[in-house]
Amino acid sequence: MDVKIESSWKEVLKDEFQKAYFEQIVMFLKHEKALGKTIYPSGNLIFNAFDKTPFDNVKVVILGQDPYHGPGQAHGLCFSVQKGIKPPPSLVNIYKEMQKDIGSAIPETGDLTPWAESGVLLLNAMLTVRDGEPASHSKIGWESFTDAVIRKVSDLKDGVVFMLWGKFAQDKQVLIDGTKHYILKAAHPSPFSADKGFFGCRHFSKANEILTRQGKEPVNWQL
Template identity: 60%
Template sequence: MASSTSKTLIDFIHPAKRLKASSFPAVSAAGGSRGLGSSSKSPPRIVTVATSKRNLAVRSEKVAKAKAEGSCCHVALNELLVEESWLKALPGELQKPYFKALSDFLERESKGPLIYPPQHLVFNALNSTPFDRVKAVIIGQDPYHGPGQAMGLSFSVPEGEKLPSSLLNIFKELQKDVGCSIPRHGDLQKWARQGVLLLNAVLTVRSKQPNSHAKKGWEQFTDAVIQSISQQKEGVVFLLWGRYAQEKSKLIDGNKHHILTAAHPSGLSAHRGFFNCRHFSQANQLLEQRGIPPIDWQL
């Protein structure tokens, strides 16, 4: 961990100019439900791409600076969440005792086996999808635990990585539901930048040890994320696949939001209710009914 005399994040970066909500162009609903929405070409997504890239640069610079300052390259957890809209939506959450205990745990873990994803991607879901842009949420359990797979977005893997079976089944359902062709890569950043929050309940994992960071504090934090969406927003579509994700429905106000449930897309359960669930077309229909641009699911 950086020493107590180290400068904070604000001390070594020049923050980008803050964009006011009123500066975003108005967006009208597209007519007719469809799988490939016009939102991929709309100005709001361009703004979100710029924000995502800026946030990634800030996080990467922070980690690089910590490495340059000494042999210990661990960065305090609360310095890795840099998206201002989430800091406002979660007031005081990063200062709570459980979060400090979680940060201390991860510092100790950093001295042992590899931890995934890399530090600068731990909060990738939140840093890539600003709070005010969230219109759908896909909940996973914990990151992939193999080398090079985890990138901080549920179900997503970087380009060049083999598609995990769950992700391949997601693509198969997309093809059948809305006609998307199956992509050659599993990088879901395009969804994140359109407002799809790809949130794992646990945001880190020890190499080759699934669920090794469960019940260390992450669940309390991500529950707070889900509750903040439920309480402060309306009309968000929650896609809950499998029993674990569906347990999170108790955190969501079903009178304000849409909850879609199905079996998990894993190879063991996809044929027991995930295939033919048509969640992707349903999500777009629900969004359009509220005048919200649909999601372009094609990668």
């Protein structure tokens, strides 16, 4: 099966693209389209996280759960929205923590593409969603694929900083070799939980301290 994805990831994940579950994902999405369902993000952006952050460039991983399910929002990067779209509440809280942690100005844009281009893999566990129906594609096989992505990063790289926000992301810790990677955990930045351990986590400065200690270029979090 020919999957349109950045070449380094295509090589790393080639075995996954041949598996039955991935074939089922493709068939499901084709069926949804045939039924006239609107799927987010658009097809050319489903693998945007991989296209913007080639495998060799990955130095930080932020895990999300489900793409945004409103028009114009999702573009394949977790927590990020397309240019011109108002930043959602969780992203606003991420910006507030950034400001307190590293003194950055609150960005006007919700587009996190510059993070992705500087080595931050912004990975959702599910890569698609039906319009207006959160978690509607949570059972179609995407987690098998994205779990494999996390394992590949863990197995084939060293010294990656994993930022796990909330229980869903923290449950993925079992896929990560903590003896050679760095795991930062905090509450989810959602308004329902941000004041229970996300605010004050200082993950942005901590990640850069870890990268600097390894001789890696720190992330420019300022957008």
